[in-house]
Structures are given as C-alpha cells and as structure tokens.
Amino acid sequence: MNNSFLYHLINKDPEKYMAISGFFNNYPIDDYIIVNDCALIEGKSDRKWKHLIASNIDELNCLLEKIDLQKANFYGVENWVREYLELNHHVEKIFPTMRYIFPHSTVSFEQDHEVNSLISEDADHIYSHSDYKDVTPVHYIEERIQNGISSGIRLDGVLVAWGITHDDGALGFLNVLPEYRMNGLARSIMINMISQVLKQNKTPFANIVIGNEAPMRLVETFGFKYDRPLNWVQLK
Incomplete structure (x- = not known):
C-alpha cells in the first residue's frame, strides 16, 4: 500500500487533520501503520513524532498495540487520546493547546511597521528569548526559518519582534521584546504572517498554549475561531 x-x-x-497534512507537506513520512480506516504515521521534525488518525478507543488500541511506546512522542492529539494515554501509560510531559483557525480568504488589516523575513542567524536570538527552551531546540528554530514562513521587525538593527510557522504550518513563535510591547508590533507580525499563508492558498491556524491569554486575545481580534483542544504528549 x-x-x-x-x-x-x-x-x-481535512480540517480535523490539517496539522498532519501540514506536517507531511514539510517532512517525509518515515513509517506508517494502517488498520482499516485508521492510521499511525511517523515523521521527524525536531524529534520523531507519531501522528494518529483514529476516531475511537478501539481504533487507537489496534494501532498502539503494534508499536513500541517507550519514549514515544504523540503529535497534536485530542483530549480523549491524551486521557487514554494518561490512564494506560506513563506520561512524561503534556503540552496542552487550543487550536484557532482563520476562516477568511483575505486579510483586511494593514500593518503599521516594516516587516521582513528572518535569517538563520536570528535563531540564537529567538531561542534566548523563548519561554519554551525545553521543547524548542535552536536547530529547530533555524530549520523553520529556512523552510517555513517567518516575519521579523528590526529597530535600530535589533530584532525586536518575530513570528515563524511551526513544522505543521501553524503560526507560532510570536514574541516581542518586553520593552517594545504595547506598540502594535505583534499585530503587524500577525498580519504579515497571515498574508503570507493565504498567498500559498493555505488556511492560517495557530495552537495557543492553554492559559496564554495574550496571544488568544490577539488571534480573536483577527477573527480566528476556536476549533478544538490539541495536546503534544511525551511518554516515559
């Protein structure tokens, strides 16, 4: 097959599995298991990820019994899968998010700042200001700058605001240096990134970490609609 x-x-x-589609548009399929109409697909970005196509626990069991689950990393699974893994396996870490989708084909906002693409040399600077150093290595940031969509604002030669698409195409890495916040820089970055995604005839979406209110409010101001909770789960 x-x-x-x-x-x-x-x-x-396609909406439910848009992250899987986006991921494997960017990275090759390394391995897969298919059982009837469910599947487990493996691929590597910053690490090896297992992507699930399953609708119920019976389908999930059929897939999981065929693989080694030690230190397995599951990509963007819904809450019922996360709960099953927590109940039946030893979980090392969970990264819970809420997915928001941009439902429009055009962006009607204008950016107020000059925005340009990032360069590979920006990766160390971005990493040094990241709140997620334990799950976002420098080499992944550099790879996404090289192969994804990126936006940055420089003032007096200093990169002060930025955003990059993740391995599945989700808008992410949005950050503004603290001393430059409340000046509309994040808004300009978002407008630029949304526009770039739309030019590729793709749907902009973002996974917002639960409890991270500022980016949640920002995407809602652009008309993003809440879609579903998704979790990145690492087993012991």
Missing part, C-alpha cells in the same frame, strides 16, 4: 491511501484518510476530514 502506498502513501496515497494515507492522504485519502487525511482528506476525509
């Missing part, structure tokens, strides 16, 4: 059947499964519910 070739990869075309996997994409057939993904395209049966």
Whole structure:
C-alpha cells in the first residue's frame, strides 16, 4: 500500500487533520501503520513524532498495540487520546493547546511597521528569548526559518519582534521584546504572517498554549475561531 491511501484518510476530514497534512507537506513520512480506516504515521521534525488518525478507543488500541511506546512522542492529539494515554501509560510531559483557525480568504488589516523575513542567524536570538527552551531546540528554530514562513521587525538593527510557522504550518513563535510591547508590533507580525499563508492558498491556524491569554486575545481580534483542544504528549 502506498502513501496515497494515507492522504485519502487525511482528506476525509481535512480540517480535523490539517496539522498532519501540514506536517507531511514539510517532512517525509518515515513509517506508517494502517488498520482499516485508521492510521499511525511517523515523521521527524525536531524529534520523531507519531501522528494518529483514529476516531475511537478501539481504533487507537489496534494501532498502539503494534508499536513500541517507550519514549514515544504523540503529535497534536485530542483530549480523549491524551486521557487514554494518561490512564494506560506513563506520561512524561503534556503540552496542552487550543487550536484557532482563520476562516477568511483575505486579510483586511494593514500593518503599521516594516516587516521582513528572518535569517538563520536570528535563531540564537529567538531561542534566548523563548519561554519554551525545553521543547524548542535552536536547530529547530533555524530549520523553520529556512523552510517555513517567518516575519521579523528590526529597530535600530535589533530584532525586536518575530513570528515563524511551526513544522505543521501553524503560526507560532510570536514574541516581542518586553520593552517594545504595547506598540502594535505583534499585530503587524500577525498580519504579515497571515498574508503570507493565504498567498500559498493555505488556511492560517495557530495552537495557543492553554492559559496564554495574550496571544488568544490577539488571534480573536483577527477573527480566528476556536476549533478544538490539541495536546503534544511525551511518554516515559
């Protein structure tokens, strides 16, 4: 069986599986298991990730019994999968988010600042100001700058605001240096990134860490709609 059947499964519910589709548009499929109409697909970005196409616990069990779960990393799973993993396996870490989707085909806002693409040399600077150093290595940031969409604002030669798309195409890495906040820089970065994604005929979306109110309010001002909770789960 070739990869075309996997994409057939993904395209049966393209909104639900938009992150899987985005990920494997950027990275090759390393391995997969298919059982009837469910699948587990493996690929590597910053680490090896397991992506699930399953609708119920029976389908999930059929997939998980076929793999080694030690130190497995599960990508963007819904709450029922997270709860199953917590109940039946030893969980090392959970990264819970809420996905928001931009429902429009155009962006009607104008950015107030000059925005340019980032360069690979910006990766160390971005990492040094990250709140997620334990899950976001420098090499991943550099790779996403090289291969994804990026936006940055420089003032007096200093990178003060930025955003980059993640491995699945989600808008992310949004940050403004503290002394430059409340000046509309994040808004300009978002407008620029949304516009770039739309030019590629793709749907902008973002995964907001639960409890991170500022980016949640920001995406809502642009008309993003809440879609569903998604979790990144690492097993022991």
